[in-house]
Amino acid sequence: MIDAKRRILLKGSLAVGAVGVAVGAGLLTPRAVLAAWPEAAFKARDVKTGLKELLGVEGGEPGGDITIKAPDIAENGAVVPVSVDSTATGVKSITIIAEGNDTPIIASFNLGEDALPSVSTRIKMAKTANVQAVVQTADKVYTATKEVKVTIGGCGG
Amino acid sequence: MAGNIKIRAKAEGGETSVKALMTHPMETGLRKDKKTGELVPAHYITEVTCKWKDKVVLTALWSGGVSQNPYLAYKFKGGQAGDPVELTWVDNKGETETATDKIT
Numbered sequence: 583m584i585d586a587k588r589r590i591l592l593k594g595s596l597a598v599g600a601v602g603v604a605v606g607a608g609l610l611t612p613r614a615v616l617a618a619w620p621e622a623a624f625k626a627r628d629v630k631t632g633l634k635e636l637l638g639v640e641g642g643e644p645g646g647d648i649t650i651k652a653p654d655i656a657e658n659g660a661v662v663p664v665s666v667d668s669t670a671t672g673v674k675s676i677t678i679i680a681e682g683n684d685t686p687i688i689a690s691f692n693l694g695e696d697a698l699p700s701v702s703t704r705i706k707m708a709k710t711a712n713v714q715a716v717v718q719t720a721d722k723v724y725t726a727t728k729e730v731k732v733t734i735g736g737c738g739g
Numbered sequence: 740m741a742g743n744i745k746i747r748a749k750a751e752g753g754e755t756s757v758k759a760l761m762t763h764p765m766e767t768g769l770r771k772d773k774k775t776g777e778l779v780p781a782h783y784i785t786e787v788t789c790k791w792k793d794k795v796v797l798t799a800l801w802s803g804g805v806s807q808n809p810y811l812a813y814k815f816k817g818g819q820a821g822d823p824v825e826l827t828w829v830d831n832k833g834e835t836e837t838a839t840d841k842i843t
Binding site for chain 2: 686688693705
């Protein structure tokens, strides 16, 4: 009787151990956590493919009263401040793209109902290129670009 | 890694603006180590969730293209002094960190 219980206990702890190892090795957690993370969009090598993966369209139309704030000349491509504002109503998401990067889709911001269409961050730029902002509303996708000249690239080295 | 997020929230004219600075290497996985010539493994924040009073205001989905020690600023309607705001990031290794602040 005692021996049988001991067997069960041993088996139980072995099973828990296996799951623990799987979590520790990163086999379980990232997939569960990253369910909504659009990997295909971020790994895409061109803007069209990335946008198609992310928003279901290859590009937006001009409009949406988008304002991109970014420097005309960025001395350090590793840190380029970018702000995107829009006056469009019902903005669902804002995407920031560095057209000259190997993987151009940089960041996508999903706005909750209380959020205002205004986000700022800092991005890496490999070379002089257009920064593109894509604003998605309930039924439209708008886009705007601004050129940023980069004197020292910020990807690799 | 605790205490490595700086977050400030300020209410003005019916809007609240939040600014946050995180500490993170943001390695793309494409960069080579200059000494060894080997690729530095990818290690970057993939998702940032921003809450106001337990309600999600903004979810940022990021690639390795966001700069090291990322900065994020956003705005939302409403918000009063004393309301809690919370920011949580998760990276590609499953590491996570959370910070809170009260609106001023």
